[in-house]
Amino acid sequence: xxxxxxxxxxxxxxxxxxxxxxxxxxxxxxxxxxxxxxxxxxxxxxxxxxxxxxxxxxxxxxxxxxxxxxxxxxxxxxxxxxxxxxxxxxxxxxxxxxxxxxxxxxxxxxxxxxxxxxxxxxxxxxxxxxxxxxxxxxxxxxxxxxxxxxxxxxxxxxxxxxxxxxxxxxxxxxxxxxxxxxxxxxxxxxxxxxxxxxxxxxxxxxxxxxxxxxxxxxxxxxxxxxxxxxxxxxxxxxxxxxxxxxxxxxxxxxxxxxxxxxxxxxxxxxxxxxxxxxxxxxxxxxxxxxxxxxxxxxxxxxxxxxxxxxxxxxxxxxxxxxxxxxxxxxxxxxxxxxxxxxxxxxxxxxxxxxxxxxxxxxxxxxxxxxxxxxxxxxxxxxxxxxxxxxxxxxxxxxxxxxxxxxxxxxxxxxxxxxxxxxxxxxxxxxxxx
Amino acid sequence: xxxxxxxxxxxxxxxxxxxxxxxxxxxxxxxxxxxxxxxxxxxxxxxxxxxxxxxxxxxxxxxxxxxxxxxxxxxxxxxxxxxxxxxxxxxxxxxxxxxxxxxxxxxxxxxxxxxxxxxxxxxxxxxxxxxxxxxxxxxxxxx
Numbered sequence: 001x002x003x004x005x006x007x008x009x010x011x012x013x014x015x016x017x018x019x020x021x022x023x024x025x026x027x028x029x030x031x032x033x034x035x036x037x038x039x040x041x042x043x044x045x046x047x048x049x050x051x052x053x054x055x056x057x058x059x060x061x062x063x064x065x066x067x068x069x070x071x072x073x074x075x076x077x078x079x080x081x082x083x084x085x086x087x088x089x090x091x092x093x094x095x096x097x098x099x100x101x102x103x104x105x106x107x108x109x110x111x112x113x114x115x116x117x118x119x120x121x122x123x124x125x126x127x128x129x130x131x132x133x134x135x136x137x138x139x140x141x142x143x144x145x146x147x148x149x150x151x152x153x154x155x156x157x158x159x160x161x162x163x164x165x166x167x168x169x170x171x172x173x174x175x176x177x178x179x180x181x182x183x184x185x186x187x188x189x190x191x192x193x194x195x196x197x198x199x200x201x202x203x204x205x206x207x208x209x210x211x212x213x214x215x216x217x218x219x220x221x222x223x224x225x226x227x228x229x230x231x232x233x234x235x236x237x238x239x240x241x242x243x244x245x246x247x248x249x250x251x252x253x254x255x256x257x258x259x260x261x262x263x264x265x266x267x268x269x270x271x272x273x274x275x276x277x278x279x280x281x282x283x284x285x286x287x288x289x290x291x292x293x294x295x296x297x298x299x300x301x302x303x304x305x306x307x308x309x310x311x312x313x314x315x316x317x318x319x320x321x322x323x324x325x326x327x328x329x330x331x332x333x334x335x336x337x338x339x340x341x342x343x344x345x346x347x348x349x350x351x352x353x354x355x356x357x358x359x360x361x362x363x364x365x366x367x368x369x370x371x372x373x374x375x376x377x378x379x380x381x382x383x384x385x386x387x388x389x390x391x392x393x394x395x396x397x398x399x400x401x402x403x404x405x406x407x408x409x410x411x412x413x414x415x416x417x418x419x420x421x422x423x424x425x426x427x428x429x430x431x432x433x
Numbered sequence: 434x435x436x437x438x439x440x441x442x443x444x445x446x447x448x449x450x451x452x453x454x455x456x457x458x459x460x461x462x463x464x465x466x467x468x469x470x471x472x473x474x475x476x477x478x479x480x481x482x483x484x485x486x487x488x489x490x491x492x493x494x495x496x497x498x499x500x501x502x503x504x505x506x507x508x509x510x511x512x513x514x515x516x517x518x519x520x521x522x523x524x525x526x527x528x529x530x531x532x533x534x535x536x537x538x539x540x541x542x543x544x545x546x547x548x549x550x551x552x553x554x555x556x557x558x559x560x561x562x563x564x565x566x567x568x569x570x571x572x573x574x575x576x
Contacts (some may be wrong), residue, residue, distance in 0.1 A: 376442045376498045383440035383479055383502045383549065384531055385470045410474050413444050415496045 001249075003119035003151070004112065007260045008315045015316060019263055020054050022288035027051050027060070030294050033078045036071055037296060057263060057286065058274050062297045065098060068238060073099040079292050089137045090237040090337060097137070100237050101292040107146065109289055113243035113258050114147020120256070120313070121206050121231045122249040123177050125152030130175035130204075132184060133211070134160040134335075139241030140211055144179045147243060153177075160184070160335075167192045174203040181335040182207075182214040182222060182230070186366030189225035200227035206249075208233050210242060212332040213323050232322055238298055239285045245320055251311045254319030261289045264320065265297070266306055269327035280305040282327045283320065301328045329427060331361055333368045336405045340426045343372060343407075346398045350391075352379030358417050362430040370407040372399065375414045434557050435503040436547070436570045437485045441478040442498040445471065453478060456495050462488045465576055466547055468534035479534075481506075481547065483574045504549050505557055506568040511537055511544040519546060522563040528556050538576060545573070 002008050010018065027048045030037040041047065044061045051057070068076060077084065085104050089097035102110065123129065129148040133140030141159055148155035156175055158166055166188060170178070178185065185207055192199040204226055210233035222230045234255050235242035244262060245255035257264045265274050266281040275281045283300045287293075303326060307319040331338045340359055347353050353374060360371040374395065382388055392409040399407045443449045450469075457464065466481040481504075482488045492499045509515035516535070523530065531549040538545060545568065550556040560567050 378498055378500065381440075381442055381498045381500045383438070383477055383500050385472060385477060388442075388475070388477070389472065411442070411444075412475075413442060413449075413496070414498050416444070 001119045001122055001124065002314060003116040008116065008256075008258075008317065010260065010316055012316055015259060016054060018260060019288060023054065023057065023263065023286065024048070024051055026286070026288055026290075026294050027296065030078055030296060034076055034294075036067060036076060040067075054263070057265070057297070060297055062272065062284065062299050063295055064299050065238070065301075068098045074101070077101050077292055078294050079103055084292050086142075088139045088142075088237055088241065090139070098238055100139075103291040106291050106293075109261065110143060110240055110243060111146035111150040113240070113261065114143055115150035116147075116258065117208065117233055117243050117246035118147055118151045118153065118177070120246050120248040120315075121177065121208050122229075123151065123153060123206060127151075127177050127206075128154045128156065128173060128175040130156045130158055130166075130170060130173070130178045132158045132160055132166060132178060132180035132188075133242070139235070139237040140179075140335075143235070143241035143243060144208070163188060163191050164195070167195060167197065170202050170204065171197065176203055177206040177208060178204055178228075179208045179233075181211045182209040182218055183212065183334065183363075183366050183368060185209055185222045185226065185230070186218070189222070190366055193225075199225060202226070204228050207231065208246075210234055211335045213325070215322075234320070234323065236300060236302075238293075239287060239295060239300070240290070244285065248311065248313040248315065250313040251319075254307045254311075254321050256311070256313075256315050256317040256319050259317045262287055264306065264318065266304065267299075269299075269301075269303075277306045277308045277318075280321075280324070283323075301326050301330060303327055331359070331370075331427065331429070333361060333370050333405050336403070338370070338403055338405055342403055343399060344426075346402050347372075347374060347395065350380075350395060350398070352377060353395075354414070356414075356417050357426065359427045360430065361427065363432070368431065370405060371410055372396075372407045373410050373412045373417060375417055376411045377414065434505070434561075434567045434569055435553060436481060436506045436568070436573045438502045438504045438547070438549075439480050439482065439485065439489050439492070440500040440502060441480070441492060442500075443476045443478055445474055445476060449476075450478065452495065453492065453497070456491050457482070457488060460484075460487060460491050462491075465573060466534065466536045466545070468532070468547075470532065481573060485574070502549065503553050504547050505553060505560070506570075506573045507546050507548065507560060508538075508543050508566040508568055509546065511542060515544055516546060519560070519565060522559060522565065523556065526559045528552070528559060545576070 031048045040061045046059045084101040086102040089099045131144045135141030189199050207228045207230040219230045232247045235244040245257040247255045263286040265284040269282040283302045287295045302323045304320045354377045356375045358373045362369050395409045463483045468479050470477045533548045535546045
């Protein structure tokens with residue numbers, strides 16, 4: 001099903017004309033309203049008037065997550081705060097999230113794109129959508145919520161956690177669709193089974209799952225355990241939140257990027273060179289219609305490739321393959337973005353700790369686990385067990401407080417962690433997903 | 434009247450303890466008393482040895498995290514109620530014991546209890562006031 005037939009099936013030529021018109025507008029606007037872009041364009045020797053074709057986009061400089069941090073919190077906003085109606089944030093460095101803002105029109109646009117996603121999953125106003133994405137600063141909860149309402153479906157604003165209650169509601173309210181991370185979908189299935197429920201007999205028929213990388217194997221497992229069709233949704237808070245691209249129920253092969261609102265490129269992460277369709281590289285997005293927080297050539301660090309072949313669903317939008325990895329060292333643990341450098345800065349704030357640590361990421365059942373191994377230096381060593389255990393607890397609490405992720409801290413003997421020359425490999429990811 | 438104890442951080446993995454005992458054996462260092470405190474993930478080996486400084490240096494060279502703590506050794510007759518005399522004395526003065534362990538002297542007549550206190554000086558004062566035998570370090574290393 002197609003929510004916005006007119007735009008989602010625009011012939012490529014008309015679509016590209018629309019993209020160019022919108023690109024010219026957004027480039028003019030950011031140049032005149034955001035100091036960061038004016039300086040970046042000037043440094044690159046490019047003026048908004050130089051953008052005459054879509055191909056000229058590659059003359060513009062990239063925007064990175066570091067740029068967003070440097071302009072924390074509101075430095076990249078393109079409208080006065082009086083026009084901003086919503087603020088979200090994603091986890092960032094210690095105490096420094098990435099902040100994004102939305103105008104009334106941005107929220108409307110977002111709701112429409114999320115409604116398009118639900119429609120692409122075959123949902124209508126007759127569906128009941130169980131929304132287990134977190135509500136709050138995270139974009140997932142409210143993003144999906146507004147989209148479900150725009151579609152006219154009945155939305156259950158569950159948010160995350162409280163798994164047994166979620167299962168009760170799945171059983172009693174009979175939702176036909178669920179939104180959550182793929183690992184949480186699996187976890188719900190497992191907990192339900194433990195409670196002696198037949199999770200395949202629920203009324204659920206569709207899962208709109210995202211916010212972390214997953215595989216075809218995991219899709220099959222979820223579909224099998226919950227007897228649903230599981231579809232992949234993509235988004236990131238900097239670009240919009242969920243609803244940047246979505247798999248269609250007809251094709252189930254790649255996610256349609258809503259190209260009337262975004263231009264997507266794939267680049268070589270080392271050289272920045274734009275790669276042709278089909279080649280794998282880093283996804284880069286330019287927002288065409290966002291008012292409060294427009295982004296020009298934002299480097300997502302997500303690795304994927306673009307598939308231009310026409311899809312049987314009728315949409316003319318290019319598809320992106322499921323994200324296969326990252327071009328940086330960011331970890332996604334139970335849907336929370338964590339950089340090893342963030343953990344390092346938490347550890348370095350603990351007096352006496354050596355900068356030698358290792359992160360072990362694994363999956364127990366359906367849930368990710370994070371173990372932080374820290375070497376015991378003489379400065380933190382004690383002959384009393386209690387003091388060492390207090391140290392472990394304190395580090396775990398700091399990580400939870402700053403990064404929002406639960407970690408098990410394990411003290412290890414000095415020099416047992418591998419030493420690195422050059423770039424350290426701090427992470428051992430044992431997840432086989 | 435204090436005794437120097439060394440403590441070593443050990444992960445719970447096979448061979449960890451053996452590495453410590455091998456190093457001590459090679460240097461001809463004799464262990465007088467020991468205790469091992471353990472949790473699910475790690476252990477703390479506490480040792481009283483005849484050559485404190487040397488033991489500490491070689492273990493550090495082997496890459497271990499080694500700490501040094503002052504503890505108190507108290508001698509009591511090896512018979513029922515022996516320990517109670519000491520603990521009773523300490524508790525009546527409100528002195529807190531962090532941990533303790535014990536061994537029996539070679540003669541078999543006396544037991545030696547090793548105590549770790551929060552306030553070591555005050556504890557020694559109390560023990561001596563109560564007429565208990567606090568052993569000097571030199572004596573314990575040569576026991």
